[in-house]
Amino acid sequence: MDDDLVVSGSLVIPAAELRERFSRSSGPGGQGVNTADSRVELSFDVANSRAVPDRLRSRLLERLADRLVDGVLTIAASEYRAQLANRMAARGRLVALLRAAAAPPPPPRRPTKPSRGARERRLADKRRRSGIKRDRRAGTDD
Structure with missing residues (x-):
């Protein structure tokens, strides 16, 4: 469970930089819902992480x-209901969120004009x- 998270080729988060907190979860669980700490809060310090390259941090x-x-x-x-499943879900969401945020911006749009045929069809x-x-x-004027 203490594996590093691979976000992209240039961003790998060491398990030591992740902080997990466990608490009681609402929802399904039957009699065990009041005893099992199955809710997971996964925290990652983006601003002070040594794993995040400076060009990506901003x-x-x-x-x-x-x-x-x-x-x-x-x-x-x-x-x-299981803590392990919630830990895996939290890690998956963290990776997806960081991957989307770290993606390079799309290339700027090149302005285009509608073709003559398109203008004629529209009119x-x-x-x-x-x-x-x-x-x-x-x-209706009957």
């Missing part, structure tokens, strides 16, 4: 700004639609 901090508290990203998982559709509406108006 991008992660910017894109995850609304989810960070003092530079720490926290993910809670309580959908499963023809507008004329057709206008005619349908005009015919409806003419038919």
Whole structure:
């Protein structure tokens, strides 16, 4: 369970930089729901991590700004009855979140103009639609 998390080729989070807290979970569990600490809170300090390269750190901090508290990203998982399953779910979500935030920005859009045929089709559709509406108006004046 103490494996490093591989987010991308340039970002591997050592297990030592992850902090897990366990607490009682709401939801299914029957009689064991009051005794098992199956809810998992997984925390990762993005701002002070030595595993995050400096070129990625600013991008992660910017894109995850609304989810960070003092530079720490926290993910809670309580959908499963078993603590181990919740630990795996939390780690999976952390990897997915960091992978999405670390992705390079898309290339800038190159502006294009509609083709002549596209403009003509659009105008023809507008004329057709206008005619349908005009015919409806003419038919209601009985």
